[in-house]
Amino acid sequence: MPKLSPDTPLIHSGARVVNSTFGAWCEVGAGSIVLNSTFQDYAYCDRLADIANSTVGKFANIAAMTRIGPTDHPYRNAAQHHFLYRSASYWDDVEDDADFFATRAARRTRLGADCWIGHGAIIKPEITVGVGAIVASGAVVTRDVAPFMIVAGCPATPLRARFPDAVAQRLLALAWWDWDHARLRAALADFRALPAEEFLEKYQG
Numbered sequence: 730m731p732k733l734s735p736d737t738p739l740i741h742s743g744a745r746v747v748n749s750t751f752g753a754w755c756e757v758g759a760g761s762i763v764l765n766s767t768f769q770d771y772a773y774c775d776r777l778a779d780i781a782n783s784t785v786g787k788f789a790n791i792a793a794m795t796r797i798g799p800t801d802h803p804y805r806n807a808a809q810h811h812f813l814y815r816s817a818s819y820w821d822d823v824e825d826d827a828d829f830f831a832t833r834a835a836r837r838t839r840l841g842a843d844c845w846i847g848h849g850a851i852i853k854p855e856i857t858v859g860v861g862a863i864v865a866s867g868a869v870v871t872r873d874v875a876p877f878m879i880v881a882g883c884p885a886t887p888l889r890a891r892f893p894d895a896v897a898q899r900l901l902a903l904a905w906w907d908w909d910h911a912r913l914r915a916a917l918a919d920f921r922a923l924p925a926e927e928f929l930e931k932y933q934g
Contacts, residue, residue, distance in 0.1 A: 733754045733755075733756060734753075734754070735753035735754055735910070736753070738751035738755040738756065738757060738768070739755070739756040739757070740756075740757045741756075741757060741758050741759035741760075741761075741776070742759050742760075743759050743760040744757045744758065744759060744760060744761045744762070744763070745761075745762050745763070746762075746763045747762075747763070747764045747765065748764065748765045749763045749764065749765065749766045749767065749768070750767050750768070751767075751768045751772075752768060752769045752770035752771070752772070752787070753770045753771070753910075754770055754771045754910075755768045755770070755771065755772050755773060756773035756774070757773070757774055757778075758773070758774050758775040758776035758777065758778060758793065759776045759777070760776050760777045761774050761775075761776060761777060761778040761779070761780070762778075762779045762780065762781075763778075763780045763781075764780070764781040764782070765781060765782050765834050766780050766781065766782065766783045766784070766785060766798075767783075767784045767785065768785045768789075769784070769785060769786050769787040769789075769842075770787045770788075771787055771788045771906075772785040772786065772787060772788065772789040772791075772840075773789070773790065773791065774791035774792075774795070775791065775792050775793040775795075776793045776794075777793055777794045778791050778792075778793065778794070778795045778796075778797070779795070779796045779797070779799070780795075780796075780797040780798065781797070781798045781799065781800055782798045782800070782833065782834050782835075782836060782837055782838060782854065783797050783798040783837065783838040783839070783840065784837060784838070784839045784840065785797070785840045786839070786840050786841045786842040786843075786844065786860070786906075787842045787843070787906045787907070788842050788843040788906050789840045789841075789842065789843065789844050789846070790843070790844065790845040790846065791840075791846045792845075792846060792847050792848040792849075792850070792866070793848055793849075794848060794849045795846050795847075795848070795849065795850050795851070795852075796850075796851040796852070797838055797840070797846065797852050798836070798837070798838035798852065798853075798854050799851060799853065799854070800833050800854070801833070801836075801854065803829065813826065813829070814826040814829040814830065833854075836854040836855045837854075837855065838852055838853070838854055838855065838856050838857075839856075839857045839858070840852075840857075840858045841857070841858055841859045841860035841861065841862065841876060842860045842861070842904075842906035843860060843861050843906055844858045844859070844860065844861060844862045844863070844864070844874075845862075845863045845864070846858070846864045847863070847864055847865050847866035847867070847868065848866040848867070849866055849867045850864045850865070850866060850867060850868045850869070850870065851868070851869045851870065852864065852870040853869070853870060853871050856870055856871070856872070856873055856874075857873045857874070858870065858873075858874045859873070859874050859875050859876030859877065859878065860876040860877065860900075860901060860906075861876055861877040861891060861897075861900065862874045862875065862876060862877060862878050862879070862880070863878075863879040863880070863891065864880055864881075864885065865879065865880065865881035865882075865885075865888075867881075867883070868880060868881050868882055868883065868885040869882075869883040869884050869885060870884070870885040871884045871885065872884070872885070874887075875887075875890075876897060876901060877890055877891040877892055877897045877900070878890055878891070879891060892925055896925055896926055896929065899929050899933060900925065900929065902933070903929060903932060903933050905932070916932065919931060919932075
């Protein structure tokens with residue numbers, strides 16, 4: 730696997746990135762599309778992900794063939810086809826609908842730190858997925874997901890929390906995702922070996 734960089738995102742072959750920014754240690758999988766989005770430090774997506782108008786939190790894990798912030802059509806109008814807003818592709822005497830695209834881009838999807846978006850999942854615009862949450866493969870998320878909650882289904886519904894509330898609150902307070910690179914490396918063996926409660930006891934007391 731190629732080395733990741735604190736300075737430049739690793740963009741795999743066939744990926745298309747438009748009007749997007751990246752923090753340190755980020756990766757975009759082969760064939761993915763990232764549009765009008767921000768990847769914070771350590772965030773990545775696997776191959777063929779389609780991400781639009783989204784803020785992707787630190788350490789977010791996005792599996793292959795996912796759709797994050799998929800754009801909508803103008804379904805309240807008499808027609809919902811591209812010709813309404815991509816009009817310049819159809820006629821020489823008209824421009825595209827700039828207001829439509831501005832409204833679409835403003836509908837931000839937000840993924841919290843260290844969330845895991847499973848293979849083929851879809852997360853609709855203006856949804857927030859909380860820190861450490863898990864979205865199961867194939868889920869369609871139409872409502873906000875609480876931190877450390879596991880959701881599944883179409884539409885996605887909560888299955889269970891990853892941790893008891895007291896542990897979740899302590900993890901939120903510890904906020905290890907804000908640690909610097911050297912501190913993460915120093916704690917790597919404990920990240921690998923310790924269950925969450927034991928990790929908290931060691932690093933939070």
